[in-house]
Amino acid sequence: MLLAVAGLNEDAIAERTRKLAEGDWSGFSAGERAAYSFARKQAKAPVSIRADDVDELVKHFGVERTIDVIWWNSRCHYMTRVADAFQLPLERENVFQGRITPKK
């Protein structure tokens, strides 16, 4: 649903999540791959993040955009703790319907 909020239509969501889930990220840009790998490592063990991991993001995004990526990834952990604690599911319907224009 959140990818729908981001503006993807159903086919595009299915294609993107399939690619993410299957673990072959070669279709994504090098920057995206670095960011997804960082997100996974940070989610599994935040203390394992090293200067090299951050440097890799800086190489693709620059310093300020790297801070954006780190901040957003960290933010995801706020959302998931609340959702998991109360077993809050995503809504069946897109509660943003009508407020967004799907991309191709």
Place this chain on the structure above:
Amino acid sequence: MPTRRRLPVLPLVMVAIAAGADASATSPIGNALNRRAALTQITLPAIDDCDDRVGHCLFGRPGQLCVIDGQECVAAQGGRRFFDCNLRVNETQASSPAFLPLLTQEEAWQTLPALEHGTKDRLPLWALATAKALPGTTAAVLELEYRHRALSPLDAVLRGQIRLVAAHANRCGYTQAQAEADLRRGGAPDADIKKLLEKGDNLPPVLRCARKLTVAAYTVTDAEVAELVKSIGEKQLVAVVQLVAFANFQDRLVLALGISREPDGPLPPRDWRFAKESKAMERPAWPTAPAKAAPMKLDAEWRSFSFSDLKKNMEVQKERPLRIRVPTWDEVKVSLPPESQKRELRIKWSLVCMGYQPELAQGWSACTKAFRDEAAMDRVFEESLFWVVTRTLQCFY
């Protein structure tokens, strides 16, 4: 002589060692150091006995002492070690307190939105790292941190305990030290603080749940949440969960920025309130270059769930009963500011947070709103990152 942590007894000991005293583990000085280490919970992996005649002849340096705490932070040093094999490491520690550039205190205060309440005291290091790219967001997080540390509806001891348990579970030394300082400031004895860090299931249910929610949130059970609803009530429980959620956000931010401690020890909570306008800096466009790299495959754990398994699990999740009553929009909107009442909220996540703990939830909303305004990330990229995080945590949200 660099000093990165206050250990008041050390200078006297160092003078004694420099004067040629015996610092071996069995000597009075060595014993004193070890007792001090036990009291302050630091590790003394080695005490140089200063019998370094060659070093003295070559470098003309006095005796030395190198004390390292459990997180490999040099507390005090001098003599051979400083000039020998660890020179590069020590210089790195002294000159790079973070993985990314930090503003000075003065620069950060100039970059942040105007201060409307409070005094321009020392900002935390993480704020010096984020203030340039995200000034309004940094201000919002500083305000929310204060709410959690000083204005939370939770009792001061309980909120300090929860924060400590979460920081310890995340192995975030920075926020652990801060939580310990908050607890001490509130009068908690050291022995009680130490007990919270022990392994085992001796913690009270609310703290056990906080730890579980931090380490493996998907393993929290219906029964555990039901027990907490019964013992502390829904309103308090939502405050607990929002504190744990904030802790997991903040610990990851601090650890990813490579910040391990404040130079002069943990900072007390500060009641800062900032103007809502900020000067967001210009950013380059998001890189959209097509992939050129070779195919990559993630580890076996990632591939253990097929795409269809994931879809099935998400459907199961949607059928699960909620563990807390979701307030109606009519109940929620009365506690919101007028501008937020205009658009009906239908997201259960937001209704629960806003309905039970509007101040904490609005503080978090201010952070995410400021971030969206300032970073303007690509939404598909944002949600793809979120998807990777939820998949890693086995959270089918």
